[in-house]
Amino acid sequence: MPWNALTTDLGNEITNSLPRDGSAPMVSPLKAASGTVSAPGIGFASVPQTGLYLKGGGLLGFTQNGVDVTFDKAVVYAAKSGDYTAVAADDNAVHRFTAAATLTLTAAATLGANWHYMVIADGADVTIDPNGAETIDGAATLVVKSGYSALIICSGAAFFTDKLMARIQSKADSSAVGDFVVGLLLSNNSGNPTTNVDFAAGSARSGSSFVSSASAMTKRINGTWAAGTGNGGLDAGSVAASATYFAYALRKDSDLSFDVVLSTSATTGGVNTTLLTGYTIVKCIGVVLTDGSSNIRQFIMYPRDEYLWVTPVLEFNNVAIGTGGALGAITVPTGVKVKANLRFMYSSGATTAAALIHDPAQGNLVAGGGNSGSNAGTIQVASGFAVGADEIWTNTSKQVRYVAGASGQLNLWSDGFTFPCGRIA
Template sequence: MPRNPSTGVYSKPAGTTPSVGQVIDPVPWNALTTDLGNEITNSLPRDGSAPMVAPLKAASGTVSAPGIGFASVPQTGLYLKGGGLLGFTQNGVDVAFDPSLVYAAKSADYLAVAADNNAVHRYTAAATLTLTAAATLGVNWHYTVIADGADVTIDPDGAETINGAPTLIIPNNKAAWLVCSGSAFYAIVVDRFASAPKGHINGLVLVNTPGPGDTTNDIDIAAGEAASDGTIPYLMVLASALTKRLDATWAVGTNQGGLDTGSVGNNTYYVWEIQRSDNGVLDALLSLSSTAPTMPANYDRKRVIGQFARVGGVNSVPRSYSQVGATPWVAYTPTFNGVGTVTGLVCRSRRVGSNLEVEVTFTTGVATATIFDMTLGFNGVSGGIVCDTFWNSNRPLVGVGVLNVAGATSLYVLGLGGSGLVNISFASAGRDGFAPVPANAIGSASVVGLRFSVPIQGWN
């Protein structure tokens, strides 16, 4: 008879155990030799010359004695875990594998359980994520949270902590990766959008729309990228060119309106790259403001990328800041010494590369013998910046001006390394033009106009 298929035990046919002198009955002996031949055929050759033709059934084994192992390392191999799960053991130690990653969207409070190991959940509304006890979830349990619509609060079980605190808030547009230590939780919080170096800009070249477009009103913006101007700059990448119309109120998309508010006129307009942080949509905006355009609803990131003037009802050739390295002109109010209370003050500045450019006109008040000086300023703020210390103790010429009194007199603007002030000088009898003059040399009620460019410390 053949081998028992349930136990694998082979039993010889009856009548095949002869005694001395017995005549062998050919029937049982022929059955025996047939069975032996069949079993030899059904055996698995150790040299691998023939494959299995049916499933191989191994012992269940344990983590220290796997059902399938190796002669040289018997504690490494495969075994059957509880619940019919396949286990891997290496030198008697269980080898753990992550379950398949599972994505799901959530819009309400949720309790994370052991089955959420390696899950990625995107929360589209404000929610509290409650964590099952760390001991239940176990060491190495991990979970990813994406806040995509509102803040998500993570609340561990009972007195357990996350990053050492009772709760952790994941702000909207951020994500967190959580891991369990078996008694507490730890998280790494990251931004969903790429950050960028402050001030970065590349591409985004502006041109008047060529024919057959509207060359009078339209501005084309080439593909490029810029860092938003917020406290945390985000990289805003415009993948393809965009055309915006100055003669229509802003609407999303190319060949749509670009004006932020009001009606078009003969003014200087600033071009802004704008973005929604909630969905990443990019667009452009045209505004009279160089600092605070009227933003469309839900757009909360911005960066001025150029400007153009409209003269006689026609857009002039625009300037792209990525090409010239200049920021827009912004007014500021300098502090003066030696000239009393000035009147008729008009002052503005901008950054061009590593230099600060300033244009200023004013009428002096009551001038004194104090050396004249005025503060540098940038982005609407007077002070806070100084001339590059490379200039050391010298006062090189950084600009020129005119003094409109008793006939026009040419002025020299002098800068000093490490100083946040500039002085004025002029050549005359007894003066070389490179020594600062007292304010009374300029005179009271004198109209002064200056333009200068100063290298600023730290702007290299």
């Protein structure tokens, strides 16, 4: 009967209907129109441009007031123990490197804009190396120091980071001032004491520039400068006899690592920087002297910039000394004033005569009890001798002045010197 068919159809439709009050669930998938970002397939009566739609490639899209809402991919973590090349599938990945490694980045155009990646250096430094001539933060490479991390973002043409490493690198320099050296004591290398000088761990600051080293470093005085321990240290030329070489702490601009260069210049401005591209000269941290055979003189360095010659140097051997006074050069650095640690012996045929060794900056002092005094004692018996010791500042030509109350002979030994670099420990 037609009536029976109608009632059957009505019953089926009622059964297949979805209650508006949510009292009954769906028993099959809800199939909506694909929609667009401005007219989503599933929307709201009051805000029809907000809802869900089907993007290209079968991806679900979310739109809010006609504007696409994007969601990041799920974070994927992995540990790496060596070199790795980051690819497009690593978008939003977090990789923890447990050993020294180079992270090579696939071409920016391939990765595309908005690709991002987190690298954690957990055990050693990680060098980030973009593809070809592409850059990261404007540089060819970026070193993430062990214990730190960096978020890398691709623009489609270049790479950028969250600038954490830049902040770390500039933190020590941002506003700090001062001038000091802690540690970094110099010493003759035990295996090659005449050609190699060791630098202990420590740190140095000059103004707003700071550098530190957690391990010792060795530099050769018989080779031109090359980065790293055991390599040459001279800024230019070859090692010379009876010369003074000032040691300057260097900081590598890209990763803040420590190095040392040796130069005959007593000032940072005079250091030859031809070989030092990418490095900043921080501060002078010490000095080494060569002998007549171009070998490093054997020395012991103590805290607070004090140097002791392993073998005392006989500077004057029965040199004539008289009332007129004279200047004499001794074995200390040239180009700077230092405080020499000296011992002397004065002999004269006269009696009650004394000798005075002093800083040339004091002018022409006169030796004697009624004048400027003495530091070599007083002859009590004719042709006898008197001894003394003192710390005497030199001039920049490594000279001291000596004068006596009567003609005689002077012997003078140097035990070392103090060259103030601001070392506090």
